Each structure stands twice: as C-alpha cells, then as structure tokens.
Amino acid sequence: MSVSTLAADQSVRAPLPVLGRDVTVPLVTGGEVTYAALDYAASAPALQRVWDDVAAYAPYYGSVHRGAGYLSQLSTDLFENARRTVAEFLGCREGDQVVFTRSTTDSLNLLARAVPADCRVFVFETEHHASLLPWPDPQVTYLNAPRTPEQAVSTLERALADRDPHGPALVCVTGASNVTGELWPVRELAAAAHAYGARIVLDAAQLAPHHPVSVTDLDVDWVAFSGHKLYAPFGSGVLAGRSDWLREAEPYLAGGGASRRVTRRTDGGVDVEWHDSAARHEAGSPNVIGAYSIASACRALTEAGFDTLVAREQHLIRTVRDGLAGVPEVKILSLFGDDAPRVGVISFVVEGWNSSHFAAALSAEYGIGVRDGLFCAHPLVRTLLGGDPQTQGECGAPEAAPGEKSLNAIRVSFGAGTPDEHVERFVTAVRELVRDGAKWQYRTEDGRCVPAV
Numbered sequence: 083m084s085v086s087t088l089a090a091d092q093s094v095r096a097p098l099p100v101l102g103r104d105v106t107v108p109l110v111t112g113g114e115v116t117y118a119a120l121d122y123a124a125s126a127p128a129l130q131r132v133w134d135d136v137a138a139y140a141p142y143y144g145s146v147h148r149g150a151g152y153l154s155q156l157s158t159d160l161f162e163n164a165r166r167t168v169a170e171f172l173g174c175r176e177g178d179q180v181v182f183t184r185s186t187t188d189s190l191n192l193l194a195r196a197v198p199a200d201c202r203v204f205v206f207e208t209e210h211h212a213s214l215l216p217w218p219d220p221q222v223t224y225l226n227a228p229r230t231p232e233q234a235v236s237t238l239e240r241a242l243a244d245r246d247p248h249g250p251a252l253v254c255v256t257g258a259s260n261v262t263g264e265l266w267p268v269r270e271l272a273a274a275a276h277a278y279g280a281r282i283v284l285d286a287a288q289l290a291p292h293h294p295v296s297v298t299d300l301d302v303d304w305v306a307f308s309g310h311k312l313y314a315p316f317g318s319g320v321l322a323g324r325s326d327w328l329r330e331a332e333p334y335l336a337g338g339g340a341s342r343r344v345t346r347r348t349d350g351g352v353d354v355e356w357h358d359s360a361a362r363h364e365a366g367s368p369n370v371i372g373a374y375s376i377a378s379a380c381r382a383l384t385e386a387g388f389d390t391l392v393a394r395e396q397h398l399i400r401t402v403r404d405g406l407a408g409v410p411e412v413k414i415l416s417l418f419g420d421d422a423p424r425v426g427v428i429s430f431v432v433e434g435w436n437s438s439h440f441a442a443a444l445s446a447e448y449g450i451g452v453r454d455g456l457f458c459a460h461p462l463v464r465t466l467l468g469g470d471p472q473t474q475g476e477c478g479a480p481e482a483a484p485g486e487k488s489l490n491a492i493r494v495s496f497g498a499g500t501p502d503e504h505v506e507r508f509v510t511a512v513r514e515l516v517r518d519g520a521k522w523q524y525r526t527e528d529g530r531c532v533p534a535v
Contacts, residue, residue: 097394098386099130100313100499107449110522110533115449118504122311123260123427123495124453126291128375129313135378136316136371146370147339147361161370164377165360171380172305172322173296179325181360182318182373186287187212189306189321190254192363193283194218196331201250204241204280206234207461208261208417213254213285213306214461227465230418231267235274242278251280257289261459261466261493263399263427264418265289272301283323287311291497292395292425294388297323309372313498314379318372321363329358337365383498391498395426398496398505402428405509411435411516415466415491426500429457429493431467432516437490442531443520448511450504453493464489 097103106114119127139160144153146161165180174180183189194216197203203217206225214224223241228234238253245251253275258265268284275282283304286295290307297305304323309316333340333356340362343355356362383391403420406412411433416422432440441454456463467489494508523534 097501098313098382098391098498100127101130101133102127103499103501109449110446118448118450118507120494120496120500120504120508121451121453122291122497122500123288123457123493125310126313126497127499128315129379129382129499131382132314132375132378136375139371139374143370146368157370161368161373164373167377167380168320168373169322171295171384172320173298174322175298177325178297178323179328179360180320180322181328181363182368182376183306183321183363184317184369185212185310185319186210186285186306186308187216187319189319190283190285191216192321192334193304193306193327195334196327197221197252198250198327201252202245203252203254204238205254206237206256207465208259209254209256209459209462210260210285210287211458211460212287213256213283214459217254227417227462231270231422235267235270238271239274239278242274242280245278247279251275251278253280253282254285255282256285256287257295258292258425258427259417259459259462260288260427261429261457261462261491262416262418263288263424263429263495264416265293265423265425268300268302276301281324288425288427291383293392309376309379312376312379313382314372314375316369316372316375318369318376320376325358328360328363331363333365334363335365339368340365386498395497398500398502399424399426399428401502401505402494402496402509405505406430406512409513409516412512415463417462417466426496427493428495429463429466429491431491432512435515436531437492438531439520439524440515441492442524442533443515443522444508444511446524446533447515447521448507450508450511452508453495455490457491457493463491467491 105117107117108114142153142156144157146158169180183192190213203222205214208227225237225241228237255271256266257268272282281303284302286305286307289295291312295305304321306321309318340356341354342357345353347353406414413431415429431437437454441452444450444452496505524531525534
C-alpha cells in the first residue's frame with residue numbers, strides 16, 4: 083500500500099468529532115469504561131462543530147423577523163440563511179419551500195394537514211410510525227412489505243393503477259429503514275408515482291445523515307428529516323419541497339408569524355390574511371438555535387464529503403455484519419437480503435435470549451448503548467420476526483400490547499462519529515454474551531430489563 087493510499091484510508095477511518103466521545107460510564111461488574119453510543123438511529127450525538135457554532139451564536143440570541151434591534155436583525159439573518167443552507171443541502175428546486183418543524187414526525191403531520199381532502203395516500207407497512215400514522219385513515223392504502231426493491235416498485239404501480247385516476251394521490255416512502263438500514267429504491271418509486279399522476283414524500287430521517295439527499299436528483303415532491311438524527315440537537319426538523327399544497331392549506335398552527343394581516347369585521351369577527359411563504363406554517367417564535375444547528379450540521383457533512391463518510395461507514399457495517407455472521411445464534415433482520423445496500427442500522431435477535439435482556443447486559447456489563455424493542459415500526463418488526471405473538475419473553479421487553487412482549491429485537495446503529503473501537507467492542511461483547519451468558523442477574527422494572535441490585 084502506498085503512503086498516499088494509506089493516508090487516504092486513515093482519513094476514511096477517522097470519525098467526525100462528536101459530543102460525549104470521552105464520557106465514561108460505570109459497569110455493574112465494577113470499574114468504568116468509555117461509553118459506546120451505538121443508538122444513532124434514535125438520536126445521533128451532536129457534532130462538536132455544531133455545538134461550537136451554536137455556542138458562538140448564543141450571546142447574540144434575539145427575537146426574529148420583527149425586532150428593530152441589532153441582535154434581532156442578526157438572528158433573523160441567521161435564521162433565514164439557515165433556510166437557504168438547508169435548501170442547498172437538499173438540492174431544492176426553484177420555488178420549493180423549506181419549513182422548519184420540530185421533527186420528522188411533525189413535518190409529516192404538517193403535510194398530512196395540507197393534502198387535499200380527496201387525496202389518496204399510499205404507504206408501505208414497513209414505514210416508521212412517523213410516516214405510517216399521520217394520514218387520515220379512510221384515505222390510506224397500506225401496502226404489504228416487499229421482499230425486493232423491484233417488488234416495492236411493482237407493488238406501488240399495481241396499487242396506483244387500481245385507484246381513481248382523477249383524484250390527487252400521495253405516496254409516502256422511507257429512504258433507509260430505521261429497522262434494517264436497507265436503502266429503498268426512491269428514484270424508481272418516484273418515477274412510478276409520477277407516471278400515475280401521484281406525488282411522493284420521502285422520509286429521509288435515516289437517509290440524510292448517511293447519504294446525500296437531493297430533491298431534484300431523486301425527483302421527489304417533498305422530503306422530511308430530523309435534526310437530532312443529523313448530529314444537531316434541540317428538537318428541530320425540516321419539511322422541504324413543493325409549495326402549492328402548503329400554500330393552499332390552512333396554517334398548521336394559527337398565531338403570530340403565520341398571519342400577514344388581521345382585522346376586525348363589522349360583525350365583530352376577525353378576518354385573517356395568512357402568509358403564503360414558509361412562515362404560513364411556522365407560527366410562534368421559531369426555534370432559531372434548532373434551525374441554525376441543522377444548517378451547521380448540513381455544512382459540516384457537506385465539507386466532510388459524503389463519499390468519504392459513506393466509505394468509512396461501509397467499513398463499520400462490514401465489521402459488524404462479519405462479526406455477527408460468526409455467531410450462529412444471531413439472526414440479522416432483513417427485507418431485501420444480505421447484498422442489499424444499507425446504512426449503519428442493523429437489527430437482530432439472539433437465539434435463547436430475550437432482546438431486552440441482551441441489550442441490558444450490553445449496557446450494564448460492557449458500557450454499550452443499543453436499542454431494543456419494535457423501534458416505532460411495529461408492523462415491520464412483526465413481519466421480519468414472524469413469531470407467535472402469544473409467546474412470552476423471560477425478561478424485560480418494553481411495554482407492549484398483551485401477548486406481544488417477545489416480539490422485540492436489538493438494534494445497533496452508528497455513523498460519522500463512531501470510532502472503530504466501539505463497533506469492535508460490540509462484536510466482542512455479543513460473542514462473549516452468547517458463549518458465556520450474562521455475568522449479572524437482571525429483573526424487570528417498569529417494563530424494562532435492569533440489573534438486579
């Protein structure tokens with residue numbers, strides 16, 4: 083290997099600095115260890131760059147849009163520049179709107195409020211609840227889980243062909259599964275939707291932190307994502323895309339900022355003229371720091387280069403998958419098969435273990451944080467597990483409907499801030515737990531598996 087190749091390889095393997103990388107946690111067996119945060123799919127740690135940018139701005143915090151003072155004007159410029167940064171990050175088209183929200187869930191609920199009353203919505207059962215549940219139930223067609231990307235496209239085409247072609251339609255699809263990490267054929271699904279006169283919204287919550295997302299290149303009508311999965315804290319999100327349905331809908335929230343003019347009528351009532359820009363759905367004082375943190379994360383990821391980030395993440399994925407493949411008791415969950423392209427999200431079950439028990443042991447005995455449960459994607463996990471919902475687990479499955487406590491899995495997820503050591507420690511811990519069992523006793527408390535004191 084040449085010196086230049088080695089240098090390039092080392093740059094690929096260098097994680098981006100994130101908060102919490104040096105935090106130590108106690109082990110139930112004694113001592114402390116550096117915490118291995120492997121639950122990025124739920125919330126990724128904030129990039130150090132994002133935290134530094136927010137800290138630098140914080141002394142200049144001021145109200146936006148209506149303040150005459152210097153700090154208010156500076157904050158307004160920062161807020162609107164953040165909107166432009168996000169639009170550039172997402173490859174938005176001329177005329178698209180970028181609306182700042184609280185999360186992906188909030189973004190998709192906003193869009194659900196904006197769809198025409200006679201709109202038919204098509205959504206796969208494989209979606210996260212954020213994109214599965216917001217739509218008015220009588221208007222939704224739920225599609226069965228496909229087993230190949232090609233089957234996903236053909237399933238959608240058949241469903242669209244059977245609908246009334248004269249009314250509006252919307253397709254909602256994930257970019258990367260929050261359960262399996264598998265990439266969905268977004269561009270092909272968008273082409274199918276448009277061929278049948280439908281629109282499409284992309285849930286990019288798990289895709290945007292790992293791969294470039296371009297509204298233009300993917301030819302989607304809207305995209306939604308969350309800041310807390312994009313290495314930006316503070317409870318912020320984005321809905322970006324076509325403006326017409328958003329401009330014609332009633333404001334998501336009624337209040338200051340969304341209204342352009344309010345007047346009293348002679349009969350004593352009130353007439354309101356609403357903004358037709360993104361402000362229409364951003365009533366109230368906006369989360370300026372949240373918007374700025376998203377923009378900072380967008381800049382940081384763009385500057386790092388997604389080619390480099392993807393190459394490094396694929397190295398981590400291979401480390402985990404190859405390690406788990408060497409443990410016969412482990413079954414990795416997948417819709418599209420082992421060769422499907424994916425991001426750093428892997429769910430699995432371990433023969434002879436309740437998943438909550440296994441996750442608790444990883445935390446208490448190894449200082450590794452993973453997720454266990456149904457991952458807010460209950461229909462998908464049930465489909466992947468294919469188990470008897472009446473079978474009971476022995477320890478600590480999360481609260482669920484009666485008879486479903488065994489239907490849970492373990493999810494490990496990682497990204498741009500994950501050191502190699504964390505995934506290597508995880509693989510070692512899985513092998514040791516399967517081979518030797520837990521070193522500690524565990525009990526169920528408030529629906530969770532915890533170390534017995």
